Amino acid sequence: MTSLRDVAKRAQVAVSTVSAALNGTRPVAAETKTRIERAAAELGYRPNLLARGLVSKRTRILALLFPAPHSGFGLTEMQFATGAAEAAGELGYHLMLSPENTDPVKELRYLTGLGLIDGVLLMEVRLDDERTAFLTEAGVPFSMIGRTRDPGSTSYADIDFARTAQDAVAHVAGLGHRTLAFLNHSSNAYSPQYGPTIRTGEEFAAAARRAGIDYVGGLHADSAQEGRRAFDRLVDERPDVTALAVMNDHAAVGVLAAVAARGWRIPQDLTLMLVLSSARVAEMFHPRLTTLEPPSSELGRLGVRMLIDRLQSGDDTPHQRLVPCRLVVGDSSGPPPATPGERGGRAGGPAGATAGDRTGDRDERTGDLARDRTGDRAGHPARDRTGDETGA
Amino acid sequence: MTSLRDVAKRAQVAVSTVSAALNGTRPVAAETKTRIERAAAELGYRPNLLARGLVSKRTRILALLFPAPHSGFGLTEMQFATGAAEAAGELGYHLMLSPENTDPVKELRYLTGLGLIDGVLLMEVRLDDERTAFLTEAGVPFSMIGRTRDPGSTSYADIDFARTAQDAVAHVAGLGHRTLAFLNHSSNAYSPQYGPTIRTGEEFAAAARRAGIDYVGGLHADSAQEGRRAFDRLVDERPDVTALAVMNDHAAVGVLAAVAARGWRIPQDLTLMLVLSSARVAEMFHPRLTTLEPPSSELGRLGVRMLIDRLQSGDDTPHQRLVPCRLVVGDSSGPPPATPGERGGRAGGPAGATAGDRTGDRDERTGDLARDRTGDRAGHPARDRTGDETGA
DNA sequence: TTGAAAGCGCTAACAG
DNA sequence: CTGTTAGCGCTTTCAA
Numbered sequence: 001m002t003s004l005r006d007v008a009k010r011a012q013v014a015v016s017t018v019s020a021a022l023n024g025t026r027p028v029a030a031e032t033k034t035r036i037e038r039a040a041a042e043l044g045y046r047p048n049l050l051a052r053g054l055v056s057k058r059t060r061i062l063a064l065l066f067p068a069p070h071s072g073f074g075l076t077e078m079q080f081a082t083g084a085a086e087a088a089g090e091l092g093y094h095l096m097l098s099p100e101n102t103d104p105v106k107e108l109r110y111l112t113g114l115g116l117i118d119g120v121l122l123m124e125v126r127l128d129d130e131r132t133a134f135l136t137e138a139g140v141p142f143s144m145i146g147r148t149r150d151p152g153s154t155s156y157a158d159i160d161f162a163r164t165a166q167d168a169v170a171h172v173a174g175l176g177h178r179t180l181a182f183l184n185h186s187s188n189a190y191s192p193q194y195g196p197t198i199r200t201g202e203e204f205a206a207a208a209r210r211a212g213i214d215y216v217g218g219l220h221a222d223s224a225q226e227g228r229r230a231f232d233r234l235v236d237e238r239p240d241v242t243a244l245a246v247m248n249d250h251a252a253v254g255v256l257a258a259v260a261a262r263g264w265r266i267p268q269d270l271t272l273m274l275v276l277s278s279a280r281v282a283e284m285f286h287p288r289l290t291t292l293e294p295p296s297s298e299l300g301r302l303g304v305r306m307l308i309d310r311l312q313s314g315d316d317t318p319h320q321r322l323v324p325c326r327l328v329v330g331d332s333s334g335p336p337p338a339t340p341g342e343r344g345g346r347a348g349g350p351a352g353a354t355a356g357d358r359t360g361d362r363d364e365r366t367g368d369l370a371r372d373r374t375g376d377r378a379g380h381p382a383r384d385r386t387g388d389e390t391g392a
Numbered sequence: 393m394t395s396l397r398d399v400a401k402r403a404q405v406a407v408s409t410v411s412a413a414l415n416g417t418r419p420v421a422a423e424t425k426t427r428i429e430r431a432a433a434e435l436g437y438r439p440n441l442l443a444r445g446l447v448s449k450r451t452r453i454l455a456l457l458f459p460a461p462h463s464g465f466g467l468t469e470m471q472f473a474t475g476a477a478e479a480a481g482e483l484g485y486h487l488m489l490s491p492e493n494t495d496p497v498k499e500l501r502y503l504t505g506l507g508l509i510d511g512v513l514l515m516e517v518r519l520d521d522e523r524t525a526f527l528t529e530a531g532v533p534f535s536m537i538g539r540t541r542d543p544g545s546t547s548y549a550d551i552d553f554a555r556t557a558q559d560a561v562a563h564v565a566g567l568g569h570r571t572l573a574f575l576n577h578s579s580n581a582y583s584p585q586y587g588p589t590i591r592t593g594e595e596f597a598a599a600a601r602r603a604g605i606d607y608v609g610g611l612h613a614d615s616a617q618e619g620r621r622a623f624d625r626l627v628d629e630r631p632d633v634t635a636l637a638v639m640n641d642h643a644a645v646g647v648l649a650a651v652a653a654r655g656w657r658i659p660q661d662l663t664l665m666l667v668l669s670s671a672r673v674a675e676m677f678h679p680r681l682t683t684l685e686p687p688s689s690e691l692g693r694l695g696v697r698m699l700i701d702r703l704q705s706g707d708d709t710p711h712q713r714l715v716p717c718r719l720v721v722g723d724s725s726g727p728p729p730a731t732p733g734e735r736g737g738r739a740g741g742p743a744g745a746t747a748g749d750r751t752g753d754r755d756e757r758t759g760d761l762a763r764d765r766t767g768d769r770a771g772h773p774a775r776d777r778t779g780d781e782t783g784a
Numbered sequence: 785t786t787g788a789a790a791g792c793g794c795t796a797a798c799a800g
Numbered sequence: 801c802t803g804t805t806a807g808c809g810c811t812t813t814c815a816a
Contacts, residue, residue, distance in 0.1 A: 001507060003793055014803045019795060026796095029801060046505030050451065051793035054442045055808045061488075066474070074672070078470035082458070085489040094508070096453075097477040097487045113438030115393060115809085116453075116486070224675070253676060280466070283616070284645060284676040395809055406787045411811060418812095421785060443809030447792045507793085 002043045011039040022047070053115075062088055062307060063096045063117045065104070065131070067124045074249075075278050076296045080123050080145050083300025091308050095121075105134050112140045119307045121145065121300075125156070126193035143307040143319070145299045146195050153318045155310065157302035159196065159276070160322035164292055165203035167327050169211045171290070172243040172271055176335045180208055181216035181234055182275075183227065183246045183255070196276060200247065216241055227254025235262070242336035243271040245292075249281055256285065262343075267334030269343040279328045287331035295323045394435045403431035414439070445507075454480055454699060455488045455509045457496070457523070459516045466641075467670050468688045472515050472537050475692025483700050487513075497526045504532045511699045513537065517548070518585035535699040535711070537691045538587050545710045547702065549694035551588065551668070552714035556684055557595035559719050561603045563682070564635040564663055568727045572600055573608035573626055574667075575619065575638045575647070588668060592639065608633055619646025627654070634728035635663040637684075641673055648677065654735075659726030661735040671720045679723035687715045 008015045013032060021028040021036040028036070039045075053059040064084055066077070081097065088095040096117065101107055108131060111117065118141065122131055125146035132154055135142045143155040172180055182204045185197045201217060208215035216238050221227040227250065234241060246252045252274055259270060266272055266287055273290040274282050282291040306319035337343055400407040405424060413420040413428040420428075431437075445451040456476055458469070473489065480487040488509065493499055500523060503509065510533065514523055517538035524546055527534045535547040564572055574596045577589045593609060600607035608630050613619040619642065626633060638644045644666055651662060658664055658679055665682040666674050674683040698711035729735055 001793090004795095005793080015793090016795075016804080017802055020802085023795085027801065032802080044505075046502070046507070048446075048507040048793050050442045050446045050507055051808090052795075053808095054440075054446055054793080054810090055795045057808085059442065064489075066477075068478075075467055075470070078467070078473075081470075081473070081489065082491070085458075086460075086491045089491050089493075095489045097456075097473065097489050099474070099477045099481050101481075110438070113393075113436070115438075115440040115442055249676060253678070257678065281676065284641060284673065286645070286649065286678070393809090396811095397809080407810080408788080408812075409786055412786090415811085419785070424785080440809050443792090444811075445792095446794090446809080447811045449792085 001048070002045050003048070004045075006043055007036065007040045007045050010043060011036045057115075058118055058311075059116060060092060061094045061096055061117045062119050062121055062304065063098045063111055064121045065098050065100050065108070065111075065123065067100050075280065076276070076294055077123065079278075079296035080300035080303070083297030084121055084145075084304045085300075086297075087301035087304040088308070091305070093118075093304070093308055095304070104131050108134055108140075109138075112138060118311055119143070121303050121307060123303075125195060127195055127198065128193050141307060141310050141316070143303045143310070145303045147320075148195075151318075151320060153316075155306045155318040155320065157299045157306065157319075157321045157323065159199075159294055159299070160324040161196070161199040161203040162207070163322070163324035164275075165200065165207035166210075167324060168204070168245055168273060168275065168292055169207040169213055171273070171327060171329070171333065173211050173213055175243075175271060175333060177213070177243040177271060178336070179214040179216065179238070179241050180204075180243045180245065181219060181238065181241045183219045183221055183230055183234075183244060183248070183251055184217075185247050186220040186222050186226070197247070200275060204245065214240070221246075221251035221254065222248055223250050224254035224257065227251030228258040229254075231255045231258040240340050241270075242340055243273075245273045245275050247275050249274070249277055252277075252285065252289065264343055266332050269337050271334055271336070272332040276325065282328065282330055285330075285332075290330040290333040291328045292325035293328050294325050298323055393440070394437050395440070396437075398435055399428065399432045399437050402435060403428045449507075450510055450703075451508060452484060453486045453488055453509045454511050454513055454696065455490045455503055456513045457490050457492050457500070457503075457515065459492050467672065468668070468686055469515065471670075471688035472692035472695070475689030476513055476537075476696045477692075478689075479693035479696040480700070483697070485510075485696070485700055487696070496523050500526055500532075501530075504530060510703055511535070513695050513699055515695075517587060519587055519590065520585055533699060533702050533708070535695045535702070537695045539712075540587075543710075543712065545708075547698045547710040547712065549691045549698065549711075549713045549715065551591075551686055551691070552716040553588070553591040553595040554599070555714070555716035556667075557592065557599040558602075559716060560596070560637055560665060560667065560684055561599040561605055563665070563719060563721070563725065565603050565605055567635075567663060567725060569605070569635040569663060570728070571606040571608065571630070571633050572596075572635045572637065573611060573630065573633045575611045575613055575622055575626075575636060575640070575643055576609070577639050578612040578614050578618075589639070592667060596637065606632070613638075613643035613646065614640055616642050616646035616649065619643030620650040621646075623647045623650040632732050634732055635665075637665045637667050639667050639669075641666070641669055644669075644677065644681065656735055658724050661729050663726055663728070664724040668717065674720065674722055677722075677724075682722040682725040683720045684717035685720050686717050690715055 004015045004018050008018045011018065013036060017028060018036050020026045021033045022040065049059065064081060066081060085095040098111055120135060120140055120142040122142060123145040125144045125148060127149040129148050132148055145157055147156040147158045169180060182201065184201050187197065205215050205217050219230050219234060221230040246255060259266060264270055275292045276294050277291055279291050279293050282289040302321050309319065310316055396407045396410050400410045403410065405428060409420060410428050412418045413425045414432065441451060456473060458473060477487040490503055512527060512532055512534040514534060515537040517536045517540060519541040521540050524540055537549055539548040539550045561572060574593065576593050579589065597607050597609050611622050611626060613622040638647060651658060656662055665684065667684045668686050669683055671683050671685050674681040694713050701711065702708055
């Protein structure tokens with residue numbers, strides 16, 4: 001390990017001059033500077049982060065607290081991490097992965113006490129998250145992916161649920177649907193305080209109301225079996241429903257089974273969309289489902305950027321960013337059936353010319369998933385991952 | 393930040409004594425020790441990792457180099473990371489996520505030059521991976537998830553492809569199949585040097601040969617469309633194939649479409665299994681596919697454990713561990729049809745009573761995915777995630 | 785069994 | 801503009 005002293009010796013100057021030259025901390029004569037730089041390069045000098053951190057109190061290390069991979073820990077959550085790590089790397093920071101144990105606050109106290117990290121990035125934030133209080137009180141800079149019920153002056157990047165719901169509603173409304181049902185997670189699948197579950201439900205209801213669409217809520221399912229049952233119940237009670245949005249991949253599997261069992265076809269008899277699920281998952285279905293894909297990676301990036309921004313500016317005005325999901329139209333969206341009451345066969349009935357045909361004549365497309373088609377009525381143009389800017 | 397000096401002051405001893413007492417570095421009188429411990433607890437003392445690392449040259453920080461999330465970056469890869477982070481945490485270490493840019497070796501040089509990390513964990517290891525040479529030469533301790541062509545004396549945790557293939561072959565053979573086809577990734581989907589792609593192909597061929605099963609290889613597909621085409625070609629050329637193993641999720645989607653298009657049923661007309669894919673993904677299919685699920689999280693854990701073991705023992709005899717995939721039997725496995733030549737309808741023909749029925753009478757099961765049933769002929773008992781021990 | 789002192793590699797006053 | 805000096809918080813000799 002070559003140190004500052006080695007460089008100083010070789011360049012015939014004092015260590016502090018080398019430090020200054022390399023960091024631009026104070027003016028250094030051009031000639032001296034180049035001499036120092038050459039010496040540093042020749043020796044392959046790398047500043048020791050520990051020593052630097054010890055005195056400067058800043059390590060350029062961020063911690064990402066991620067929850068134990070419980071039930072629903074999928075691609076989405078992990079993309080936060082990769083997005084965050086990338087953004088950190090681009091800005092000269094490092095990202096530490098800290099698995100959260102049973103006592104998050106204790107974990108945080110330990111972690112921040114180490115003097116190792118400059119800031120914390122929280123994910124899986126609950127509406128009443130206790131971690132924010134601790135961090136605020138401890139004076140540890142942090143930002144969140146997701147947000148608490150009342151974010152106040154904390155920094156966060158979260159999904160724009162209102163806009164997402166609005167886009168979804170506009171999509172089905174644009175296709176001519178007048179009734180939309182929403183199949184949510186059960187409230188205890190994740191924490192009962194899990195923001196996305198609650199906010200998505202609320203916002204779908206609100207968006208439907210505003211659009212003058214009939215909304216059917218209060219449905220929950222976390223497994224294929226529950227999804228199937230929920231769908232059957234739904235159709236019994238509300239045979240007029242022609243469009244359904246589903247939160248849970250597994251529930252969607254059950255819904256598809258129930259749809260097929262009734263002899264219904266998608267999208268002719270029902271428009272089905274997956275909410276907060278990646279296009280990669282939606283692609284696994286037959287037909288390929290329309291999806292509202294969460295901007296996971298971008299949220300991770302944003303979270304890191306706003307954290308670093310705060311760290312570097314010293315200014316702690318909060319950054320709060322909402323990013324809508326991206327509507328990826330699949331093969332499960334279509335106009336509503338002319339006569340909803342007379343759809344398909346019935347359970348156990350003649351199943352001919354249903355799923356077999358459907359998959360049979362389905363046109364296989366390659367990777368053209370990025371087509372952003374929003375319903376005509378929506379009025380806003382196709383949108384892509386927008387800026388990377390931290391913007392207030 | 394309370395420091396050693398604060399504790400020393402409060403306990404009325406010298407800093408060096410506090411250090412010794414807290415680290416057990418040298419004998420300290422029991423009475424003094426408790427006094428120190430109490431003082432430390434009262435002050436909420438946390439050792440500063442930077443200061444400690446600066447002198448001890450050991451930070452207890454490990455770096456996980458993960459590749460840019462290119463094409464096939466899924467759940468599997470991410471589970472390495474979570475497994476690794478957990479294992480690290482349990483052993484008092486920290487895991488840094490280092491996204492790999494275009495020049496991995498440069499990245500590594502930089503990273504290891506920082507004096508910040510004690511060791512490196514490599515993933516997405518290619519058969520001729522250049523990173524290992526650098527790390528070896530630089531004397532940086534490392535271990536791998538995956539392995540190079542000739543691992544020599546490097547430490548790694550990898551999938552036991554031979555055993556996995558053997559289990560798969562035994563499974564289908566046990567069901568009575570005499571012919572097995574294998575649909576691999578195309579060689580350029582990942583790096584042309586991507587170990588799993590190559591090893592799995594080889595081992596399936598070998599296992600089939602040993603089991604006296606007719607093997608059809610040389611098939612590749614990375615997308616649904618390619619999967620569909622590959623399957624159609626396969627059936628044309630080898631109508632005797634009754635079992636098919638598929639590496640790629642997307643290809644499997646295409647295969648299922650092609651199967652349905654022919655009016656075939658699964659598993660009656662074809663036994664289909666997914667290789668190196670998580671059970672969560674297999675669950676998305678209809679019917680739920682039999683899977684050989686990679687022990688991703690465990691590989692991550694093992695990688696970290698062997699790295700830390702080497703770090704702490706100072707002994708650099710390599711640890712090399714192979715862990716087979718877990719066979720999760722789904723609803724896509726069954727005995728071969730009596731007369732393979734007369735299966736189902738043909739493309740575009742009467743699709744009646746096919747997929748519709750299949751999904752219709754499918755029994756929805758909840759979460760009971762852990763059933764380990766290995767083929768009768770295999771002769772080895774159900775196996776679960778085995779030990780966590782690092783074992784040499 | 786304990787204390788004093790040196791120093792890890794760096795930054796940041798302060799003099800020159 | 802540059803060199804000297806004093807630490808950051810800790811571990812580790814070396815004496816006592």
